[in-house]
Amino acid sequence: MARPVTMFTGQWADMPLEELAKTMAGFGYDGLELACWGDHMDVFKAAEDMDYCKKQRAILDKYGLKLFAISNHLAGQLTCDPNDDSRSDGFAPADCAGDADKKREWAIEAMKNSARTAKNLGLDVVNGFTGSPIWHMLYSFPPVSDQMIDDGFKYFAEIWNPILDVFDECGVKFALEVHPTEIAFDILTAKRALEAVGNREAFGFNFDPSHLHWQMVDPVKFIQEFPDRIYHVHMKDAALQLDGRTGILASHLNFGQPMRGWDFRSLGHGGVDFEEIIRALNVIGYEGPLSVEWEDSGMDRLHGAQEACDFVKNVDFKPSGVAFDAAFDEK
Structure with a gap:
């Protein structure tokens, strides 16, 4: 095994951290990537209270687990989203519900505290989302001007540069999970996002192939495309289910419904070519964790989590330290 295998706890926030740590250690994981919700990590506490940080770390230590990164996707989403409906009310404290500006103000402080928390925990990466002020303009009707899109990236930079200033002060990097509904959702928008913040080193990516x-x-x-900006890696699979009747936009069907044009799958059960991903990570010299983000509506999650750990360990390998034909030169 070349790299540590961790579990992202975002989809397990209903389980107390102690119970989850014991379970994942039993499955063979090397560590956890703690979500900043549930009882897993409170960045408002951890940014100021070293005893709290030690307490959370002690839970992992008890089960022989390491901590390489924390992730604050929910707060990050509120920083740039319009926040003008109730879908994200649960991402922030109850007193922010229904108030777009209040949700944003809370989220910006939460992301700054995520950097402070990482520093207090001795980490150098925070994963998460940014949201997007222009995702709702994805399909250009009613017509969307170039200026509207330019303004969206400018707005993102205005929100995030002050957040990234705190990341710089803390010696921590932010890794955006490139994802639909974020300011960057593919290669071209990732390049634009980097350019919008002046290609500053504090901003990179949490690579998730799904x-x-x-x-x-x-x-x-x-x-x-981004060999020096892959700050963290999620291992997650997805399957295209296009049969001439289903559509790539998923037809307003929720995950797990059979008529969706695509869905997330447990590792090894979708279409992602993980061997080629490992080879590419070897080329760029990525030595960080491979963190399972487990999502599969058609599989029991405990079964899937254990199987996923074994899958990652089996698919990962170190690059060669010697040319395969070097022995031909031996006298």
């Missing part, structure tokens, strides 16, 4: 695969973007091309 979100690219169903858009029919080659995940390996993404790694090749």
Whole structure:
């Protein structure tokens, strides 16, 4: 095994951290990537209270688990989204519900505290989302001008540069999970997002192939495009289910419904070519964790989590330290 295998706890936030740590250690995971919701990590506490940080770390230590990154997707989503309906009310404290500006103000502080938390925990990466002020303009009707899109990236930079200033102060990097509904959802928008913040080193990517695969973007091309910006890696699979009747936009059907044009799958049960991804990660010298983000509406999650750990360990390998034909030169 070349890299540590971790589990992202976002889809497990209903389980107390102690119970989850014990379970994942039993499955063979090397560590956890803690979500900043549930009881897994409170960034408002951890940014100021070292005893709280030690307490959360002690839970992982008890079961021999390591901590490489934290993730604050929910707060990050509120920073740039319009926040003008109730879908995201549950992402922020109850007193922010229905108030777009209040949700945004809370979220910006939460993301700054995520950097402070990472520093207090001795980490150098925070994963998450940014939201997007222009995702609702994806299909250009009613007509969308170039200026509207330019303004969207400018707005993102205005919100995120002050957040990234705190990341710089803390010596921590932010890794955006490139994903539909974010300011960057494919290769071209990822390039625009980097340019919008002046290509500053504090901003990079949490590479997750599943979100690219169903858009029919080659995940390996993404790694090749951004070799110095892959700050963290999620391992997640997806399957295209296009049969001439289903559509890539999923027809307003929720995950797990059979008529969707695509869906997430447990590792090894979709269409992502993970061997080629490992080879590409070897080329760029990525040595960080491979973090399972488990999502599959058609499979028991405990079964899937254990199987996924074994899958990642089996698919991962170190690059060669010697040319295969070097022995031919031996005298």
